[in-house]
Amino acid sequence: MAGGESSHAVRSTALLKDEVDIVIPTIRSLDFLEGWRPFFQPYHLIIIQDGDPSRTISVPDGFDYEFYNRNDINRILGPKASCISFKDSSCRSFGFLISKKKYIFTIDDDCFVAKDPSGKEINALEQHIKNLLSPSTPFFFNTLYDPYREGADFVRGYPFSLREGVQTAVSHGLWLNIPDYDAPTQLVKPRERNTRYVDAVLTIPKGTLFPMCGMNLAFNRELIGPAIYFGLMGDGQPISRYDDMWAGWCVKVVCDHLGLGVKTGLPYLWHSKASNPFENLKKEYKGLFWQEELIPFFQSTTFPKECTTARECYIELSKQVRARLVKLDPYFNKLADAMVTWIEAWDEYNPTGEVGSAAADVSGGPAKGK
């Protein structure tokens, strides 16, 4: 879908336009939406203002959106607002919570439309939807990557019983230009840019963890929503910049237990701004050593058979966090509390079986556009 087509033409071919919400946390400005207009305009946006609520952030004309700042979140969630981070892009969790749609696409405000090697603008959302609508293959690796893609298939030696695949819960997209490095790597390689376009989508195998980045991410909220919580980060917390990692480790172990798939690869977007590595180091330094304990924790996490939904798994996970991670730092007690509060809030806004339909209303209502 070329950027030059009229918005009407775009609209009529937008995949699942009534089943996807685009969740955008922002602290600066929403100017980046201009480039995405041909692709995003048919969809509904949920914008979460991060930081000072008295600052005005304007939304470009013509988009269909809800807009929430911190005051809105506090008013709507009341005491349960404690589970939504402040001064951290993990505030996007609020959008996941109050969405009424089946699918979420979330993107950062410093991410622009990338071009594929032929020079064509990449419709990232369309690719995410394709990833989510086609099955995953977590039990056996296919050497020609996504076997459901046009021009590909399962290769010789791939068991037939596994070729149906499983439902895809998560689609993790990548970034051209500024790669998603931690502060030490940024400091060591300040000029490294990602210029390699790898034309592949693949399933991350069962039992393997990965670093999930929240910049360019889509998921099936109905299947896995309760397990995609970006945690307690930022203001008042000892850590930042691990919100998406935390969510990724949680969601992967839950998907592995439930037999759901996680894909990574296409689509790319263009990540424009390298964040300040010294600032990042301050935010993430505890995470840099905590992760050495967290990975073995997640690698050894198992769920009882009775846990058959993402919600049930997540409650169980909160218990294991409390039992096994508090020795690392008392913060994990707060995080376990927040995980429980998150599920309570989830239950309120997403009564069982009603995802995708009208659940609890956001009392007081948000600012709306269009």
Place this chain on the structure above:
Amino acid sequence: MAGGESSHAVRSTALLKDEVDIVIPTIRSLDFLEGWRPFFQPYHLIIIQDGDPSRTISVPDGFDYEFYNRNDINRILGPKASCISFKDSSCRSFGFLISKKKYIFTIDDDCFVAKDPSGKEINALEQHIKNLLSPSTPFFFNTLYDPYREGADFVRGYPFSLREGVQTAVSHGLWLNIPDYDAPTQLVKPRERNTRYVDAVLTIPKGTLFPMCGMNLAFNRELIGPAIYFGLMGDGQPISRYDDMWAGWCVKVVCDHLGLGVKTGLPYLWHSKASNPFENLKKEYKGLFWQEELIPFFQSTTFPKECTTARECYIELSKQVRARLVKLDPYFNKLADAMVTWIEAWDEYNPTGEVGSAAADVSGGPAKGK
């Protein structure tokens, strides 16, 4: 390295030219070597003639090679020749066995030099050597693929304790043009061609099996040689076309146990001939249902701690094949016997600690060229 350069220029930059043998099974002709001349000429070739030994197969001038037909194999191995398949490309195992080098690259005679998207000829062997010389990352997935490649690194959230990686044992390359499909898929999609060049190398995570194709494969013989045995296939056996799959499943579980890495992706070569799907169906049909049992077998295979080498693991694996797979078909008894014979032959030609140096001589000697 462009094909137009003089062979002298090529020679002087050939990576590890004294540490690699190129093993080629052939039944037809070696004309395909002409295209590979700029890349292969600095290396030593071990050519195994498959099928009728009275047929003459000529080697293009200028290559440094050993050449073995079935009579040679029988004379050299004596009774142990029973472990080398006849009328099947799995006869290449003989080359792995009698090589004195640290690394093996094996390629089929219907595979030609491919071009990358810029039109440059791909030096497949050079890429395999790079893959084998750089570490693997089997314990955690890196979303920017091979972190050791130029322009890439470990992304945020990748544990630092895992960034050293582990030794790479196997490098599995891919194929443009004719994809490596089984007979049913060939029948259903006779015209499908692989045109997608995926510019990535990645480690297949620990605990995940994959379909290893023998067309374009390299490995570290010193680390893993005894576990890369292509089994008993072809003449006198109930199955063909599963030689590389069998070797791949075996080598992956052994690598997982030993903490070694298996990479897949680049390099591509150009696979020219689609084999006859009806012939293939006849050869592989038992495999098509056996694999449904073999995959769970390999997924549940574990090794005792005492197994600390590929050789020890492979002996243990032969016992498990006999104990757990004979119920599937009596063939697996023969295969377990052959696995033991293979290790006996391996021991003879590769006395402990002497891989890479002069071990047992191939009595009688092969036909040699150059």
